[in-house]
Amino acid sequence: MQAATSRPRIALYWASGCGGxxxxxxxxxxxxLELDARFEIFFCPCLVDTKRADVEALPDGALALTLLDxxxxxxxxxxxxxxxxxxxxxxxxxxxxxxxxxxxxxANLRSTASLLDTVYAGVAEPSRPRARSAVPxxxxxxxxxxxxxxxxxxxxxxxxxxxxxxxxxxxLWRALGQMFEDPPPPRGAVLGAGESAVCRECALRREDKxxxxxRRVHELIPEPTRxxxxxxxxxxxxxxxxGCGALCxxxxxxxxGCYGAPEGVADQGAAMASAVGSILDIEPLRDRSEKEIxxxxxxxxxxxxxxxxxCYKFSLAASLLGGRRT
Ligand code: SF4
Ligand code: SF4
Numbered sequence: 001m002q003a004a005t006s007r008p009r010i011a012l013y014w015a016s017g018c019g020g021x022x023x024x025x026x027x028x029x030x031x032x033l034e035l036d037a038r039f040e041i042f043f044c045p046c047l048v049d050t051k052r053a054d055v056e057a058l059p060d061g062a063l064a065l066t067l068l069d070x071x072x073x074x075x076x077x078x079x080x081x082x083x084x085x086x087x088x089x090x091x092x093x094x095x096x097x098x099x100x101x102x103x104x105x106x107a108n109l110r111s112t113a114s115l116l117d118t119v120y121a122g123v124a125e126p127s128r129p130r131a132r133s134a135v136p137x138x139x140x141x142x143x144x145x146x147x148x149x150x151x152x153x154x155x156x157x158x159x160x161x162x163x164x165x166x167x168x169x170x171x172l173w174r175a176l177g178q179m180f181e182d183p184p185p186p187r188g189a190v191l192g193a194g195e196s197a198v199c200r201e202c203a204l205r206r207e208d209k210x211x212x213x214x215r216r217v218h219e220l221i222p223e224p225t226r227x228x229x230x231x232x233x234x235x236x237x238x239x240x241x242x243g244c245g246a247l248c249x250x251x252x253x254x255x256x257g258c259y260g261a262p263e264g265v266a267d268q269g270a271a272m273a274s275a276v277g278s279i280l281d282i283e284p285l286r287d288r289s290e291k292e293i294x295x296x297x298x299x300x301x302x303x304x305x306x307x308x309x310x311c312y313k314f315s316l317a318a319s320l321l322g323g324r325r326t
Pocket of ligand 1: 198199200202203204206226227228229230235236237238246249254255
């Protein structure tokens with residue numbers, strides 16, 4: 001247990017995720033000293049040694065802020081989200097998993113039973129993990145998986161969102177400043193990022209947004225100064241919130257969508273499908289039959305082997321099309 005201080009207390013908690021959001025936090029580098037001067041990091045299992053019981057012992061609302069990252073995948077995640085919601089004045093969905101499910105959310109394409117069958121293929125039932133197991137020392141409890149991966153906002157009220165996989169440290173720092181402004185941003189706001197699309201801050205040259213075929217990144221060395229989408233590489237820039245500085249396109253890689261949909265766009269994957277539909281050049285097919293046009297379009301789209309994993313890599317669990325299925 002840490003010694004009590006007069007600084008407001010904050011928490012950083014990791015649900016079902018990879019830990020990248022914690023790395024982004026540590027990558028604040030010397031700005032951590034500024035943060036530490038203003039706040040006490042009271043609870044953060046990968047940085048300080050306070051326990052769940054220490055949080056439970058706090059009065060409700062005792063934490064000024066909790067950054068909660070990772071998706072909601074298990075009953076333990078939900079219990080911790082509810083506890084931290086109760087103890088926190090501000091609860092922030094920190095990073096793509098908490099915001100919209102991120103990569104863990106792709107599990108929603110399968111049932112829990114089929115996921116477990118894949119992971120534990122060849123492992124007979126008595127040896128598979130169970131919620132409760134009797135051992136000589138007593139009863140062991142393991143978290144139980146939810147039927148599907150949920151964004152944090154589907155489990156508890158969320159005050160703000162910080163997007164990104166992980167959020168860029170500059171995004172996190174801007175967001176931390178914004179949430180303590182007077183007056184504060186409206187509840188539910190996405191902080192630290194822009195409202196438009198990555199294309200807005202991408203420096204690559206746009207000329208003629210029509211494409212005749214789609215290509216995967218290993219199939220060509222792109223022209224270094226020209227829009228990747230115009231070169232047939234599926235860049236999620238038109239359907240992704242700006243604010244990262246177009247980091248990926250700066251080094252010749254397509255945006256894969258980690259900041260989620262721009263402001264006002266309800267479904268990132270549908271927005272990208274719409275963008276692709278609007279730039280496919282079907283002019284050469286003008287005189288063909290509908291059947292031939294459909295076949296040619298199908299052949300073009302077949303160049304992308306995993307549309308769900310491409311257009312919904314980060315947002316499936318929160319999407320209109322894929323997120324509400326059980
Ligand atoms: S589609 Fe991609 S490469 Fe083209 S302008 Fe937008 S972000 Fe840049
Ligand atoms: S360019 Fe796209 S994928 Fe890359 S960091 Fe920015 S939002 Fe994320």
